[in-house]
Amino acid sequence: MSQILSQKIKVALIQLNGSSPNKLDNLNRAAKFIEMAMQKQPDTKIVVLPECFNSPYSVTKFREYAEVIDNKAKSQSIDFLSKIALKYGIILVGGSIPEIDPQTNKIYNTSPIFNSKGDLIDIHRKVHLFDVDIPNGITFKESETLSPGNKLTTVNTPYGNVGIGICYDMRFPELTTISARKPNNAFAMVFPSAFNTVTGPMHWHLLARSRAVDNQIYTILCSPARNLESSYHAYGHSLICNPKGEIIAEAGEGEEIIYAELDPEDIANFRQAIPLSSQRRFDLYKDISK
Numbered sequence: 690m691s692q693i694l695s696q697k698i699k700v701a702l703i704q705l706n707g708s709s710p711n712k713l714d715n716l717n718r719a720a721k722f723i724e725m726a727m728q729k730q731p732d733t734k735i736v737v738l739p740e741c742f743n744s745p746y747s748v749t750k751f752r753e754y755a756e757v758i759d760n761k762a763k764s765q766s767i768d769f770l771s772k773i774a775l776k777y778g779i780i781l782v783g784g785s786i787p788e789i790d791p792q793t794n795k796i797y798n799t800s801p802i803f804n805s806k807g808d809l810i811d812i813h814r815k816v817h818l819f820d821v822d823i824p825n826g827i828t829f830k831e832s833e834t835l836s837p838g839n840k841l842t843t844v845n846t847p848y849g850n851v852g853i854g855i856c857y858d859m860r861f862p863e864l865t866t867i868s869a870r871k872p873n874n875a876f877a878m879v880f881p882s883a884f885n886t887v888t889g890p891m892h893w894h895l896l897a898r899s900r901a902v903d904n905q906i907y908t909i910l911c912s913p914a915r916n917l918e919s920s921y922h923a924y925g926h927s928l929i930c931n932p933k934g935e936i937i938a939e940a941g942e943g944e945e946i947i948y949a950e951l952d953p954e955d956i957a958n959f960r961q962a963i964p965l966s967s968q969r970r971f972d973l974y975k976d977i978s979k
């Protein structure tokens with residue numbers, strides 16, 4: 690069986706309280722935590738930040754914090770993250786930041802992804818917007834200010850391919866399956882996320898484990914720390930789930946870094962034991978990756 694993850698690799702997730710109104714403070718805090726992660730685990734290959742880590746998670750604030758994302762004329766956050774990726778030689782999934790497209794004036798919730806040279810290798814604009822109204826729970830309508838992205842994202846790394854989604858995207862199984870199946874063959878799906886204290890307890894672990902088990906890949910969910918002084922109370926509990934559906938690392942609610950090692954044998958052994966990919970009945974239903 691060809692290995693979709695070429696070697697064992699270590700990852701670190703930065704569960705950050707990034708909801709300060711001062712963007713530079715949020716960026717500096719991310720840099721400080723990444724430095725701590727790299728000191729503790731210097732051979733880390735992939736670092737992940739949370740959704741909207743440089744701004745408040747609020748529909749009334751996205752436009753104010755939005756930046757043009759352009760690798761040539763680097764915006765404040767892109768420049769900042771690019772230097773960090775280069776400094777430590779890491780793949781950096783730079784959480785997400787509010788982005789403005791200067792041509793259309795549309796705002797997106799966008800994850801920038803950098804290689805170890807600091808190049809911006811791709812962006813993922815949140816495809817499914819978080820528009821919900823849960824009685825006695827939470828009402829949130831990202832579409833009041835955000836536009837949805839129009840592409841799916843799988844990035845190429847020296848270790849194999851990684852699918853990227855943002856938060857609510859994880860509720861739509863097609864997105865992960867398309868990354869996990871050929872030709873993308875991702876070994877992990879990474880979701881910078883910000884579930885909340887209503888939907889987190891209901892679905893966070895369930896969704897992480899379901900996407901992992903359905904596709905026999907790792908799922909990696911990175912949340913902001915919970916800050917009860919901000920308008921949005923993030924769930925926390927950043928986690929890494931293996932292809933068997935076991936959570937191999939999980940944070941609590943406060944600021945924390947979690948670490949894990951991803952092992953190609955875990956994927957190969959589990960796929961051999963339960964060979965879903967050769968048992969699918971595409972004569973009865975469609976292969977959504979086609």
Ligand SMILES: NC(=O)CC(=O)C(=O)O
Pocket residue numbers: 818819855856857858860883884885888889
């Ligand atoms: N914030 C999100 O995009 C999604 C979320 O909180 C949920 O799906 O629940």
